[in-house]
Amino acid sequence: MTLSSARRTPTRRHVTSLLAGAAIAGLALSACTSATESDAGAGESSSGAAPGEGATTVGFIAVGPQDDFGYNQAVHDGIRAVAETHPDLEILEAYNIPENDQAVEALQTMVDQGATVLFATSFGHLDAAQQVAEANPDVAVLHQGGLIDDTSPENLGTYYGTVYEPVYLAGIAAGAATETGVLGFVYGYPVPQVVANINAFTLGAQSVNPDVETIAVSTTSWCDPATQADRAASLISQGADVLTQHQDCTKTIIEAAEAAGVYSVGFHADASELAPQGWLAGSEWDWTELYPSIIDTVVDGDFIGSEYDANYRGGAANGNSPFVPSTLGASVTPETKALIDAAQTELESGWTPFTGPIMGQDGATPVIPEGTALTSDDADQMDYFVAGVTGNLAG
Template identity: 35%
Template sequence: MSPIYIPRRQFIRGAIATAAFGATSQLWAGCSEQTPTANTGTGTATGTTGAPAAATLNIGFIYVGPKDDFGYSQAHFEGETAISKLPGVKTYSEASVAETAVVQETMLGMINQNAVTALFPTSFGYFDPHILKLAPENPKVQFFHCGGLYTEGKTPKNIGSYYGYIDEAQYVAGVVAGLSTKSGKLGFVAAKPIPQVVRNINSYTLGARSVNPKATVQVIFTGDWSVPVKEAEAANSMIDQGVDVLTCHVDSPKVVMETAEKRKIFCTGYHTNQASLAPNGYLTGAEWDWINVYTKYVELLKSGKTLMDGGIPHILRGGLKEGFCKVSPFGSAVSAAAKKEAETVMAKFKDGSMIIYAGEMKDNTGKVVIAKGKEFKQTDPDLEKMDWFVEGVIGSVKG
């Protein structure tokens, strides 16, 4: 953090209490990378310090990492950039905001300084307690969180949850990995054992084992979303043990992809396309398509619909079929057979005939977790509570 950061936060708190917003605007305009960056569309949006025109939709985005991290934050920023070019839309964003009370200051600043009426705090840890605390205090602002689980009757009405079934793309990447490995050993560098991460690991493993039944996926948790040193250590450790395909679920896959390329093994990416980081070993990857999702939200918001009146769904989900995610282009190392198999599976996801979680299915301790004849479709809320690893995963959900 820069030295000006804490004083600016303190100043914002005082400004909110005294309604001295004009002075704060000038302070923000002169700040470093912690300052919300405004993107103006082609419509009637005004400057940061002026009152927004009535037709302008002001939207705030908050990222836990840098906007150019080759990963989670960059994927969301690409979506923000696209909608900022739409008529009558102005976006404000702040990067590298910790999952602490600091994000509350950032949200309040955007609400009171920039007059945002919709907020997209994108990181998992922003939800509880931060969004849950501020939403009731700002009932006219709509909070859209990526991944948080909305509970009818408990979660404030002005909170929405959106997320993609990116594990579909991870399943496809697993198919390619399973047909590309020579050792049968795949590696997965993961941040935290939360349900979304566990689900990605399981789907990747099931994809690999659907074409290579003896394939295994070793998992190492780093403990946080961005720990480059631990990510490199985990990657190198698994490669030393014979893993010849690496993937990950961390904020920025950059270190894992570059380590795989340096060690001359294959890799599959996550969040965005990392082919440029591993031109020889990049097979494919699971990418978000937030441009599509955020454009849909803008259409709903500009039409006057809200979460509060039920015009905007409180839970918005989708996969490959709905355009929430996509599979990265196949790299030069992918065989024709692997490409054909992956495309067949993608087609099944898009026509709705592909079910990842169907019984009988056992976890990696031998316990039956899905009974024979039982199946869970992607929309089943039980999958968003996943706390077990499928057979073939080497590791524990407890880390």
């Protein structure tokens, strides 16, 4: 069964990317795969069962390709874990689904094919998840990374991890390794999660090397390798001897760092093989525990009111983080490793790197006052850089 699903995937993906092209071209190809069947499906809503209870089919959509050495590949790996833990479930997967109406289309098509549990795995899929949840009250819809409130339908849940925790730990490795005291951070867009990561990385580095500076530069894209190459060259030219990033595709920057003989801190996936010399640390996704756990809850009929029903955040403290530290590089010293382990223990005890007092970029105005510790929901709304970060949030 896994085989047949796997075979179906590329077809769907290819159709979608061709459709995407055609649609933008203004050729007005209207895809009407779902309209008729979904009308028929709407009549079934009076079964009385909880959303997704006894599900036999589960659907996943992802925004990018399944082997991007990054975010979407991790989704793919998580789905493979579900296939192993739930061999009786039929799994539908669709990749390269843009964050627009095509996501609604893709999810609804999956419902029409019998899916009663849906995972929308990109931040920008939240609107689509919401719409599909409203249209299909019998279906449990889960969104990866979103923050929802009471106005959302009860069959919609969101889940994620406290992403900045392993990034803080990687920052310790960077701060201990740098000789120039300058770290380079290449990011896509300054959304709160990215901002929190840049700050956590800097705070981690400062915890072992107080004078460290992080230069944060944007590419205005989640994946534009040529621009990444340009940014990496500029950062290295400015004296950065550790490069890290928050991009969907990570290969270019890691290879550029390795070629220039500077250190790399990975993001999204373990790419240590790309930088055998310079790899220090990194953070990577691991959905192989969380996806099956969520599906168990839903299939048992316990989704409504469960911890997965709204804003679940796995982290070091509850031991269920989907974002975990990657293997440390060979050049990380035992002393540094001990510091990282100690910080990990603190995180597990509930401590957060965003504990005040923390100063803003001017070094004088506190952005997190003394006595305040941010929750992960607070961090999901972060819109400022901390002291030690060079960069401009407006751009």
